[in-house]
Amino acid sequence: xxxxxxxKLIFSxxxxxxxxxxxxYNEASYRKVHNLVELExxxxxxxxxxxxxxxxxxxxxxxDASEHATRILANDVNYVVDNNELFEILSKYKGKxxxxxxxxxxxxxxxxxxxxxxxxxxxxxxLGNFNIWYEPGDKRAYEIINGEELLNDILMLANDK
Numbered sequence: 758x759x760x761x762x763x764x765k766l767i768f769s770x771x772x773x774x775x776x777x778x779x780x781x782y783n784e785a786s787y788r789k790v791h792n793l794v795e796l797e798x799x800x801x802x803x804x805x806x807x808x809x810x811x812x813x814x815x816x817x818x819x820x821d822a823s824e825h826a827t828r829i830l831a832n833d834v835n836y837v838v839d840n841n842e843l844f845e846i847l848s849k850y851k852g853k854x855x856x857x858x859x860x861x862x863x864x865x866x867x868x869x870x871x872x873x874x875x876x877x878x879x880x881x882x883x884l885g886n887f888n889i890w891y892e893p894g895d896k897r898a899y900e901i902i903n904g905e906e907l908l909n910d911i912l913m914l915a916n917d918k
Contacts, residue, residue: 786854791899793850793890793907794873794880830870831915838914843871846910847882852890852899859889859898869911884908 826837868885882890888904891897901907 794847836915855900
């Protein structure tokens with residue numbers, strides 16, 4: 758394949774350059790800051806979820822959220838909150854792709870869960886011992902910048918209800 762030493766050197770330098778560029782772009786994707794929500798992408802709708810009772814039996818619960826309300830789970834209590842207030846709070850926060858794998862996690866690690874419907878599917882927000890959001894099917898979570906503040910804002914919103 759290579760007839761002389763100079764060709765091998767040029768090929769090696771090109772290969773090293775390609776690898777360096779791939780590493781740079783991979784690492785750059787973890788530094789990029791993303792909005793937690795894009796207001797124009799959010800949709801409201803009914804929320805269906807399963808919860809287990811103290812006997813370990815599945816209790817199916819369906820809370821109908823209108824176009825004006827979303828269900829959040831805070832400290833194992835369900836709240837239906839005004840979309841405008843919730844979306845205004847969420848729109849202030851950003852996140853970065855995480856290198857940490859959060860699954861599986863203990864239920865005790867999560868204080869607040871919010872499931873949002875967007876134009877592209879669903880977005881799960883989990884706040885507590887870690888503060889992340891992810892979209893089902895995406896292999897990586899996004900760490901929420903100032904997640905403790907967001908947790909406090911959401912708890913204040915829930916406690917106002």
